[in-house]
Amino acid sequence: MSGILKRFIANRSFRTGSIIFCFILLVMTIAPFIVKMEPNTIQYEKFLLKPSGENIFGTDDFGRDLFSRVIVGGWVSLMIGLQVMIGTTIFGTIIALLAGYFEKVDIIIMRFMDIMMAIPGLILAISLIAILRNNSIAVSLALIIVYTPRTVRIVRSFVLALKEEVYVEAARSIGVKTSLLLIRHILPGVIPTIIVQETFLFAYAILGEAAISFVGIGVQPPDPSWGNILSDARVLMQEAPWMVFAPGISIMLTVLSLNLIGDGLREVLDPKRLKGGIRIARE
Amino acid sequence: MLKYIIKRILILIPTWIILGLIVFFIINLAPGDPTAMLIGTESVGNIEYIRESLGLDKSISERLILWMQGLLRGDLGDSFFLGRSVKDAIWERLPVTMSLAVFGLFFAVSIGIPFGIIAAIKPNGLRDILVMGISLIGVSIPEFFLGLILIFIFSLGLHIFPSGGYKPLFEGFYQWFRHMVLPSFSIGFIWAAYVARLMRSSMLEVLNQEFIVTARAKGQTEFIIVMKHALRNAILPIVTASGIIFALTLNGAFITEYLFRLPGAGSLIIAAVKHRDYPIVQGGLIVFSTTILLINLIVDILYVFIDPRIKYGEKS
Numbered sequence: 001m002s003g004i005l006k007r008f009i010a011n012r013s014f015r016t017g018s019i020i021f022c023f024i025l026l027v028m029t030i031a032p033f034i035v036k037m038e039p040n041t042i043q044y045e046k047f048l049l050k051p052s053g054e055n056i057f058g059t060d061d062f063g064r065d066l067f068s069r070v071i072v073g074g075w076v077s078l079m080i081g082l083q084v085m086i087g088t089t090i091f092g093t094i095i096a097l098l099a100g101y102f103e104k105v106d107i108i109i110m111r112f113m114d115i116m117m118a119i120p121g122l123i124l125a126i127s128l129i130a131i132l133r134n135n136s137i138a139v140s141l142a143l144i145i146v147y148t149p150r151t152v153r154i155v156r157s158f159v160l161a162l163k164e165e166v167y168v169e170a171a172r173s174i175g176v177k178t179s180l181l182l183i184r185h186i187l188p189g190v191i192p193t194i195i196v197q198e199t200f201l202f203a204y205a206i207l208g209e210a211a212i213s214f215v216g217i218g219v220q221p222p223d224p225s226w227g228n229i230l231s232d233a234r235v236l237m238q239e240a241p242w243m244v245f246a247p248g249i250s251i252m253l254t255v256l257s258l259n260l261i262g263d264g265l266r267e268v269l270d271p272k273r274l275k276g277g278i279r280i281a282r283e
Numbered sequence: 284m285l286k287y288i289i290k291r292i293l294i295l296i297p298t299w300i301i302l303g304l305i306v307f308f309i310i311n312l313a314p315g316d317p318t319a320m321l322i323g324t325e326s327v328g329n330i331e332y333i334r335e336s337l338g339l340d341k342s343i344s345e346r347l348i349l350w351m352q353g354l355l356r357g358d359l360g361d362s363f364f365l366g367r368s369v370k371d372a373i374w375e376r377l378p379v380t381m382s383l384a385v386f387g388l389f390f391a392v393s394i395g396i397p398f399g400i401i402a403a404i405k406p407n408g409l410r411d412i413l414v415m416g417i418s419l420i421g422v423s424i425p426e427f428f429l430g431l432i433l434i435f436i437f438s439l440g441l442h443i444f445p446s447g448g449y450k451p452l453f454e455g456f457y458q459w460f461r462h463m464v465l466p467s468f469s470i471g472f473i474w475a476a477y478v479a480r481l482m483r484s485s486m487l488e489v490l491n492q493e494f495i496v497t498a499r500a501k502g503q504t505e506f507i508i509v510m511k512h513a514l515r516n517a518i519l520p521i522v523t524a525s526g527i528i529f530a531l532t533l534n535g536a537f538i539t540e541y542l543f544r545l546p547g548a549g550s551l552i553i554a555a556v557k558h559r560d561y562p563i564v565q566g567g568l569i570v571f572s573t574t575i576l577l578i579n580l581i582v583d584i585l586y587v588f589i590d591p592r593i594k595y596g597e598k599s
Contacts, residue, residue: 119572122534127564130556215541215553248428256423
């Protein structure tokens with residue numbers, strides 16, 4: 001165990017990414033204990049103040065403290081990302097195991113997944129949100145529906161490859177039950193792939209939420225999220241550029257750190273096989 | 284090969300019908316009554332009348348049949364709010380979205396491929412680290428944040444490009460072009476970063492193969508090796524991915540349209556979602572998904588010509 005941990009730490013991408021991500025989490029956790037969080041307190045006398053000692057990220061057009069909004073909104077964005085990651089892991093893995101192992105359902109499931117993937121993700125997500133009502137759970141659900149087929153496609157290709165392995169053949173020949181075979185012998189083999197894929201998916205989900213809230217459909221004001229703060233900032237670009245940079249850089253750094261972690265994980269967790277897998281997944 | 288192409292085209296028909304069904308069910312499982320939204324607090328009698336005129340009094344199965352019949356005729360129904368047909372509304376705005384996506388794809392490929400090659404020539408060299416570093420930022424930045432930065436620099440700061448709005452092409456190429464540069468670049472840059480990474484890894488893989496070693500042993504210059512021998516093979520994954528990249532630039536086009544206030548189909552659909560103008564949303568989903576299915580078809584067919592190694596037999 002310590003061997004693999006050492007290999008992770010030795011990997012430059014993983015190390016850099018983890019440091020940035022932990023830093024962001026640390027700031028977001030500690031900040032509420034140091035500065036009083038007032039994301040929704042309107043103070044008109046503080047209208048569009050530049051960053052200063054009192055309001056380190058400045059204030060917005062309602063005089064609300066931007067630092068509080070970015071921290072509180074950041075938790076909203078991260079939680080949506082986390083929910084999407086968990087949701088796609090569960091559904092994606094189950095569907096991929098079934099499709100990859102049982103040839104009869106494979107065609108039906110994969111056809112359906114292909115069609116779902118032909119619908120532009122963002123438009124599908126906002127249409128689903130319109131139907132499911134505008135709140136953060138709807139955003140998570142919509143993104144889970146959009147991203148599950150993408151997870152299925154990648155994980156399934158590994159299940160297909162593992163199914164042909166000699167050890168699986170051996171287990172089957174001594175009469176191991178199919179359910180046990182899937183859970184005990186095939187699932188552990190796809191876990192590295194899932195870990196790598198879901199790290200990237202966490203990043204995509206944060207970008208997705210930001211885009212949806214940016215166009216005014218996801219998380220609704222006055223509740224902040226990184227996307228909807230940027231949406232408010234859009235029209236005030238000239239007067240208050242700080243409103244754009246605080247949430248924008250937060251999204252970028254978070255996504256960047258997750259991408260680095262994902263790259264590192266991919267390099268450490270058996271690079272050769274994963275590379276082959278990506279080639280399979282593309283076809 | 285011809286058999287494969289015909290089969291590939293024929294598969295599109297059932298796929299498209301199922302797509303139509305999926306889109307219908309996504310929209311029509313919606314709770315809430317759009318008629319109530321449409322007329323607000325007016326009398327009940329009026330609600331009944333409007334519901335009838337919009338066809339919402341029919342049962343879901345009747346509506347499904349009407350939708351599928353319309354779809355096969357190319358009729359997508361009428362908008363609740365715009366007082367015109369969905370097809371016209373989308374068709375009129377489609378050129379803006381498409382040109383954004385095509386421009387974005389152009390930027391993505393024309394920036395991404397050369398930089399990916401430069402990075403792959405000397406892995407872990409200075410240029411590689413630089414290109415990979417910038418591309419990492421590219422894959423991590425949301426397109427609308429990049430767009431806002433570009434507006435900040437090029438329109439509010441330097442006054443070179445407008446911060447938004449649109450001029451139709453027939454009113455003059457130059458004005459049209461000026462309005463399209465920033466939006467399409469903010470989409471293109473992000474996918475250029477992705478293309479550069481893909482190109483680099485694919486090029487590295489090819490450069491390690493034996494035929495390249497042979498070419499080197501024969502004393503061929505590095506330039507010829509990369510451009511003549513390696514490029515043709517290394518570009519295949521980009522061709523395969525170009526369908527996906529186009530779909531993703533299309534996705535990006537919807538957001539940049541909103542950001543730059545361009546009158547495209549994306550901003551139409553976003554507005555329709557906000558007003559619950561379901562026919563427009565339904566039509567938009569169909570139009571763009573069909574576009575992506577067609578692009579994928581073209582990519583698959585192109586692939587047959589580009590990569591003769593692949594044998595297209597019974598297995599698909």
